[in-house]
Amino acid sequence: MSDLYRLALALRSAEDSALSILVHERSLSLSEFKDFFDLAQAVLTPKSQALLISSLSNSEISSLRSLLAQEKVSKEQVSFLASDLLVWSSQEPVVYDWLAERLRENPRTASLRVVTEPIKAPDQESIDRDCGIHAFEAMQSITELIFSLDQHFVREVSKGSMGLPDVKRLSSHLGKSKEYVKAILELAKVSGMVAISEKRFHPTDLADNWISSDPKTRWHILVDAWIAIVGASGSKELALQLSQNPTKSLNELVGSSFPLVNSSAQSRIGRVAELADAIGLSVKGFAASWLASVLAGKVAVAIKALEQRLPAQQERIxxxxxxxxxxxxxxxxxxxxxxxxxxxxxxxxxxxxxxxxxxxxxxxxxxxxxxx
Known part of the structure; x- marks a missing residue:
């Protein structure tokens, strides 16, 4: 059975949330495809394959190689591989032929890295305080983005991208960099609050829920979007690296967790640290005290810790x-x-x-x- 046929069947049975993440990661648009075979063909292009390879975590690489060697792999890890469309299904964990070939071509499990003097981290209280401000600014920026898309005609200029004039306008309005605007837009798209139809960005029904939600609920939405980008297997890998190397920067932890990651603008894993900084999970690469809770799936615990660092609500103007x-x-x-x-x-x-x-x-x- 060919990879194309297997992948088309897997895509047809995949959950909507998994398809949404896949389409976003590969800069695809569902409206361009007639059926799942068309989508599978786009996913199997060399460019798309390279993006997937760069997002593999240590545990995923190890599990894939174990499957190729016909060694035992845990059911949990097989389910992670199946949800990320790295194997045909959790019931029949067969590695796709193209992926097996790429792993044989690239046997390395760690990237070469430039050795630099370690940067001394600020004290944890300062990191947490700044992360609280980052979280507040992210929630505020998402709100402004929603209102802006509701009031302005913002056209999609390329696959999932916003035009430079609109990015500059939002950048000026928010008082943030253009890269920050792109990061906020990405989080809004992954969380489902912003969608594209007929080549135009628009807020969804989930955006209405955001506007009426309290800060705790809003931040939970942003964290869920970040976790969706990292992936379930990647979250476990990052949590392990953080517990073993608590003084390392998030960029270093990502590099250790995803040895094949590249710095491509389209690499989702390459943007993990930047997005974490944007929503208050880290500041300048140094992890907030609640990042470990987020990676462990204990978001309620993280919210409780963050609450103390958020600016107090005001009742007067x-x-x-x-x-x-x-x-x-x-x-x-x-x-x-x-x-x-x-x-x-x-x-x-x-x-x-x-x-x-x-x-x-x-x-x-x-x-x-x-x-x-």
Missing amino acids: IVQADLSIIAPGPLASSIEIELRKFTDTENIGLATGYRISPLSISCGLEEGLTEK
């Missing part, structure tokens, strides 16, 4: 004579939603600025607001 409004800290979701109905967001940060204008008042009246 400052209305100024020039028709500007300042929120000195994060507002409750209900207050923020109401405020946005008749104001424009002026600047984003720990203290967010809003402005009342004739246009914003008109929009508020259209929303059903009155002078009361």
Whole structure:
């Protein structure tokens, strides 16, 4: 049975969440394919194969080689391999021919790395404090992204990418780099809050849930998206590396966990450390104290630890004579939603600025607001 036929059958029986991650990782669009055979053909291209090879963890490489040598592999690891479409199925764990050939071509299990002087890590309290701010900024940025996509026509310029003018506009609005905007967009896409249809980015029903959710729920969504990018097997590998080398940077841990990783812009594993920094799991590569809990699947424990580092919610706003409004800290979701109905967001940060204008008042009246 050919790899193409096997993979098409595996794709047909795969869960929607697995297909979503696959399509995102390979920069594909489901609308381009007539059936699962077309999709399987795209997944088996050399470029797509290279992206998959670079995302293999140590444990996955070891398990695949054990299967090729007809040695015993645990049921848990076989299920991980099947969910990542590395073997045909968990009931019949046959390694695809193309993957077997690539593993034989590349027998190495560790990448060559440049040896540098170790960077002294800040104290853990400072790391956690900064991670709390990063988490808050990520949640705030996702919210702004959702409102922006709802108000503007943002076109997909290439496979899953946003045009440079739109990236620059969001970068200026958020006060963040263009790379940060791309990272936030990726997390929003993986979590299902942003989708693409008819070559346009738009918020989904899940985005509506995000807007009405509290910070704990929002951060949980971001963490789930990050874990989906890392993968179940990769999470276990990273957790092991972190427990053995707690002083190493996240980039080093990723390099040790995924020996075939490359720095390609399309490599999902190559962006793991950057995305972790964006959502408050690390800062400048140094792990937050709750990263171990996240990797172990104990997200509730991580949320409890993060909560203490998030900026406190404010119940009051400052209305100024020039028709500007300042929120000195994060507002409750209900207050923020109401405020946005008749104001424009002026600047984003720990203290967010809003402005009342004739246009914003008109929009508020259209929303059903009155002078009361």
